[in-house]
Amino acid sequence: MKFISFAVAAVATTFSAVSARPVLRRANSCAFPWVANNTDNVVPITPSAKNAGWAMSPDQECAPGSWCPYACAPGYYSAQWDPSATLYNGPGSMNGGLYCDANGVLSKPFADRAYCVPSMMNAYIENSLSHSVSACQTVYPGNEAMIIPSVAQANSNVSLNIVPNTYWLGVSSQFYVNLAGSNATQCVWGNDDKPVGNWAPYIFGGGQGPDGNTYISVQFNPLYTAKGYKVSDAYSVRIQCESGFCNFPAGGECKCEGGKCSVDNGCTVTLTGDAKAKWVLY
Structure with missing residues (x-):
């Protein structure tokens, strides 16, 4: 976005x-x-x-x-x-x-x-898994390497950097989210022999639009699937509204579970006004 x-x-x-x-x-x-x-x-x-x-x-x-x-x-x-x-x-x-x-x-x-x-402080990761997971933000403006870590420890939460619409040129934030058991050292520009960093299974996005609403998203990483890694082997993710009004896609949910997302190619949830939400890993 x-x-x-x-x-x-x-x-x-x-x-x-x-x-x-x-x-x-x-x-x-x-x-x-x-x-x-x-x-x-x-x-x-x-x-x-x-x-x-x-x-x-x-x-x-x-x-x-x-x-x-x-x-x-x-x-x-x-x-x-x-x-x-x-x-x-x-x-x-x-x-x-x-x-x-x-x-x-x-x-x-x-x-x-x-x-x-x-940041907007209106979206975070809730990790209900028994292992840590690292979300790797890309550096932009910068070389776009996914090297800025936010690590959600097992059965814990971590805030993500959801930028306001006053951020550089109004761009949003992007995170490559690694497999369970990952930590900050997996926030690297990797290669296709190991699914970390730019080869991680998930991509999360988030940012405030010019309308004042915040848009957060989840999708499977095309590089992960193109290499032949099975998304069904990764944990599942759903976006859950915490407070306020969250506008979900048709069907009323936004999740990627068992190798399939509720909307093809991923989904986006709109956080209206001061609404808050979370990516739940399970």
Whole structure:
């Protein structure tokens, strides 16, 4: 889903390091300035790899003269991106996060915004399985790798980042949801010999439309089925209304159970106004 949103004015300022620590610099990259469990709700991604914590591929550095996306905790979204990026596809679609200038100094494009902002907080995963499940959000704007983890522990819940319609170009959030027994390490760009990341069995989507309603969805991942993995072997998922008015497809339900979805190619539920809902894994 892609929705048109209002433009937001940009104010560029020099990045102030977290907790008043000095900005770290290396000759050929901008260092990641956060540690784990910081008050900005920024989550380091594979910090021991070349990306050093940035929401980029593990072998990719935050290089001078480029934009460097970062990940936020479950239920939060990154409120920083290139204000001049106006293309869904092409160079602009990669320009999320902070700007690393030629001198290795980071800049924050929207000075009046936090780094991570609470999402709509109106949809979450309820995992009734006996094993954990990781939902892997794609980085967008960014390289669209599914590397931002939200892990629902066994018999527990986790919030998902459902973005408002003021998010970059009005785009929605997308999550690749792994098999039972998965954790944050399975939020990777994988390959067809193992069904994790972009080969995970499910894709969840969510975002607020220009009408103010929120749209959440579930479908089987076409890559998973095309490879020959059996969706009937995966757990089942249903979207369940928690409060308010949720508009379901014809038939009054939205679920994927026993290898078949209640609507061909997946289904979408509309959360009207302040309604809340959940993806139930069972």
